Amino acid sequence: MSSCERMTSDQIAQLALAITATAEVLGQTLTADAAEMMADDLSEYPVPVVASALKSCRRELSGKLTLAAILQRVQAADGRPGxxxxxxxxxxxxxxxxxxxxxxxxxxxxxxxxxxxxxxxxxxxxxxxxxxxxxxxxxxxxxxxxxxxxxxxxxxxxxxxxxxxxxxxxxxxxxxxxxxxxxxxxxxxITEDGRALAGLITGTVARPAPKLREKLGMVKKSMLKMRAANAEKLDEMRIEAASELxxxxxxxxxxxxxxxxxxxxx
Incomplete structure (x- = not known):
């Protein structure tokens, strides 16, 4: 959920009406003051997110509409994993x-x-x-x-x-x-050239651009050298990797x- 500026007074008023209507759908009567207070508490969240939360409340709640129920659904939309x-x-x-x-x-x-x-x-x-x-x-x-x-x-x-x-x-x-x-x-x-480079690892055949063929050849030679490295060279590589780690x-x-x-x- 991206950050946004606080709702305008008109948006808060419209939200209060939406809260009142949602409560009525759930068989509940809210006073105008209560709806306005709830709208004000929700005003720091994006309008579309709050609207979606109210819609979820209408579909999912079987009891009274509460600020906590709305907030639970608003906050669940912020993208943070469980x-x-x-x-x-x-x-x-x-x-x-x-x-x-x-x-x-x-x-x-x-x-x-x-x-x-x-x-x-x-x-x-x-x-x-x-x-x-x-x-x-x-x-x-x-x-x-x-x-x-x-x-x-x-x-x-x-x-x-x-x-x-x-x-x-x-x-x-x-x-x-x-x-x-x-x-x-x-x-x-990932492009055709990218897939060709990846093919060195996966074995998947792809046609690189002509200008890339020389580079692929150099990469293959480098990989062969690594495979043929002696034990002393491998130890040096491990030490270097440990330093990077x-x-x-x-x-x-x-x-x-x-x-x-x-x-x-x-």
């Missing part, structure tokens, strides 16, 4: 080769649960994560903060394409922002500290 999906996303970050798209709340909750997870208690870590996550999400929703998705980059370049493309398809990151991520990671959108972990912890500092300053 606790189980959030934990699955969080635990995926343990694979350093995986690129993961996660929210601020997931990252902060994972930082809170990490000591338990590092101790080997996965069940306890999940409980700690969910407790922190639900608290952070509730706080963000009370403050009407829009969800913020960002990318945690893994080492496997091919997985970056999949993760970022999926996030764009699920509208978790805008198309423009996703394309920028791909460009910043030196990964181009340490740098990435330090970056993630710095991001967590920055998020915590911003929340503390608000």
């Amino acid at each position: 606790k189980d999906e959030a934990w699955a996303i969080a635990i995926a970050t343990s694979d350093e080769f995986e690129t993961v798209v996660l929210t601020d709340e997931i990252q902060l909750a994972l930082a809170a649960a990490k000591p338990v997870l590092d101790a080997g208690d996965k069940i306890g870590a999940r409980m700690a994560f969910i407790s922190a996550y639900e608290r952070l999400v509730s706080q963000a929703r009370e403050e009407a903060k829009p969800v913020n998705w960002h990318v945690s980059v893994g080492f496997d370049a091919s997985r970056r394409i999949q993760a970022i493309t999926k996030a764009m398809q699920m509208q978790r990151i805008p198309q423009e922002r996703g394309q920028k991520y791909l460009a910043d990671l030196s990964v181009e959108p 340490a740098d990435r972990r330090a970056l993630l912890m710095r991001q967590v500290r920055e998020l915590e500092a911003r929340r503390a300053a608000q």
Whole structure:
């Protein structure tokens, strides 16, 4: 759910009428003052989201219309995943080769649960994560903060394409922002040339452009050299990868500290 300015007085008045009408559909009578108070409490949310929440109330509620019922449906539209999906996303970050798209709340909750997870208690870590996550999400929703998705980059370049493309398809990151991520990671959108490069890994046959053939040949030679590397060279590569991993972990912890500092300053 994107951020927006507070509703105008006319929009609040129209919302109050819609709340009154919804209550009548549910067999309830609301005073004008009560409807106006509810409308004012909902005025910091986008008009279409509130309208959709009222529609859901008319279809789903069997009892009285309450502000809590409306808010529950408004907040559920903010794009934040439920606790189980959030934990699955969080635990995926343990694979350093995986690129993961996660929210601020997931990252902060994972930082809170990490000591338990590092101790080997996965069940306890999940409980700690969910407790922190639900608290952070509730706080963000009370403050009407829009969800913020960002990318945690893994080492496997091919997985970056999949993760970022999926996030764009699920509208978790805008198309423009996703394309920028791909460009910043030196990964181009899938084209015929892109599929030809991917074919080196998957074995799928595709025709590259003539200007790309020389580059493909160089890539193939490079891959053959890697396969033929001796044990000493492989050890050097592992040491280099470990160094990169340490740098990435330090970056993630710095991001967590920055998020915590911003929340503390608000």
